[in-house]
Amino acid sequence: MQRLIPVLKKDAVETELIMLIRTILAACKEIAFRVSQGELAGVLGSTLDENIQGEVQKKLDVIANQLLKDMLLEEASVAAIASEEEDHAVAGNAKGHYIVAFDPLDGSSNIDVNGQIGTIFTIYRKRDDVPFDSDEQFLQVGESQICAGYVLYGASTLLVMSTGGPTRCYTLDLTHGGFLLTKQQMQVANTRNEFAVNMANYRYWHATVQHYFDQLLYADEQFDKSAMRWNAAMVGDVHRILTRGGVFMYPADRRVGNENGKIRLLYEANPLAMLIENAQGQATTQGQRIMSIMPTNLHQRVPVIIGSPEQVKGFNQTVFE
Ligand SMILES: O=P(O)(O)OC[C@H]1O[C@](O)(COP(=O)(O)O)[C@@H](O)[C@@H]1O
Numbered sequence: 580m581q582r583l584i585p586v587l588k589k590d591a592v593e594t595e596l597i598m599l600i601r602t603i604l605a606a607c608k609e610i611a612f613r614v615s616q617g618e619l620a621g622v623l624g625s626t627l628d629e630n631i632q633g634e635v636q637k638k639l640d641v642i643a644n645q646l647l648k649d650m651l652l653e654e655a656s657v658a659a660i661a662s663e664e665e666d667h668a669v670a671g672n673a674k675g676h677y678i679v680a681f682d683p684l685d686g687s688s689n690i691d692v693n694g695q696i697g698t699i700f701t702i703y704r705k706r707d708d709v710p711f712d713s714d715e716q717f718l719q720v721g722e723s724q725i726c727a728g729y730v731l732y733g734a735s736t737l738l739v740m741s742t743g744g745p746t747r748c749y750t751l752d753l754t755h756g757g758f759l760l761t762k763q764q765m766q767v768a769n770t771r772n773e774f775a776v777n778m779a780n781y782r783y784w785h786a787t788v789q790h791y792f793d794q795l796l797y798a799d800e801q802f803d804k805s806a807m808r809w810n811a812a813m814v815g816d817v818h819r820i821l822t823r824g825g826v827f828m829y830p831a832d833r834r835v836g837n838e839n840g841k842i843r844l845l846y847e848a849n850p851l852a853m854l855i856e857n858a859q860g861q862a863t864t865q866g867q868r869i870m871s872i873m874p875t876n877l878h879q880r881v882p883v884i885i886g887s888p889e890q891v892k893g894f895n896q897t898v899f900e
């Protein structure tokens with residue numbers, strides 16, 4: 580089995596970027612260890628604090644955020660970082676070439692029930708037209724990502740990553756602590772049989788979205804073999820889609836604050852869109868490619884549908900045409 584670094588070298592990834600990826604993964608290995616210790620390490624439960632999204636922070640949200648922040652800000656190549664758990668961009672090294680955004684813990688509501696959780700990360704080149712440590716650094720279209728990935732803390736600890744080429748999967752080998760390549764090229768099967776959505780939000784959806792599901796669930800004969808899956812962790816749902824197809828949806832709805840759904844563009848939608856597209860899937864928002872959207876702020880949300888091309892197309896045709 581090939582180790583991560585030789586694979587990245589074969590993919591002609593620049594050395595400084597390889598070093599940066601290693602640092603992110605060193606932090607994720609530490610997070611994986613803390614997650615596996617659970618109550619033994621006192622990492623379950625909530626803090627009394629809220630993040631900028633108004634969500635109560637879990638202890639592990641804060642621990643994971645601090646681990647990534649501390650390790651990344653020691654990297655000379657990092658000009659700035661942005662995180663779900665930080666209100667604004669945080670300054671690194673003004674001479675750094677890269678900026679890194681991350682969701683330190685995706686699927687936070689699963690932490691206390693030993694459910695699936697992960698860390699999502701994305702790397703861009705630093706912009707030279709705005710201050711090195713400003714929020715504006717991160718207002719770049721998803722197409723400009725030079726690397727995107729997630730680490731999934733499940734039965735195995737998996738790394739799924741693209742540096743612009745194929746989306747590859749690596750498994751953490753606990754015998755020597757390194758990631759080994761276990762899937763050379765992930766491919767989104769063009770299936771129609773699985774969908775992931777929080778159906779409890781049905782009553783808040785716009786009529787066109789309700790109509791899509793009414794058709795799907797009650798009228799579409801071809802769909803009767805289908806199944807609904809909802810991990811309450813986008814990283815887990817997307818991993819299933821990369822493994823066996825299907826779609827993940829988080830539509831906009833009529834509730835205040837949910838006008839653009841729940842998923843954040845910078846550190847959730849864009850990196851997962853890059854992984855899905857580089858595995859021949861599709862990733863859209865309001866009928867457009869997610870990665871073509873110019874962000875307007877760090878924590879902006881976008882309605883998403885991501886996964887098997889045929890299902891994404893079917894949804895967009897019904898809802899937006
Ligand atoms: O509360 P809901 O509707 O089940 O939302 C679940 C969604 O929220 C998220 O947990 C949001 O991410 P965080 O856990 O990082 O805040 C997604 O991973 C998941 O798809």
Ligand SMILES: [Mg+2]
Nearest residue numbers: 682684685686
């Ligand atoms: Mg998240």
Ligand SMILES: [Mg+2]
Nearest residue numbers: 663682684685
């Ligand atoms: Mg999170």
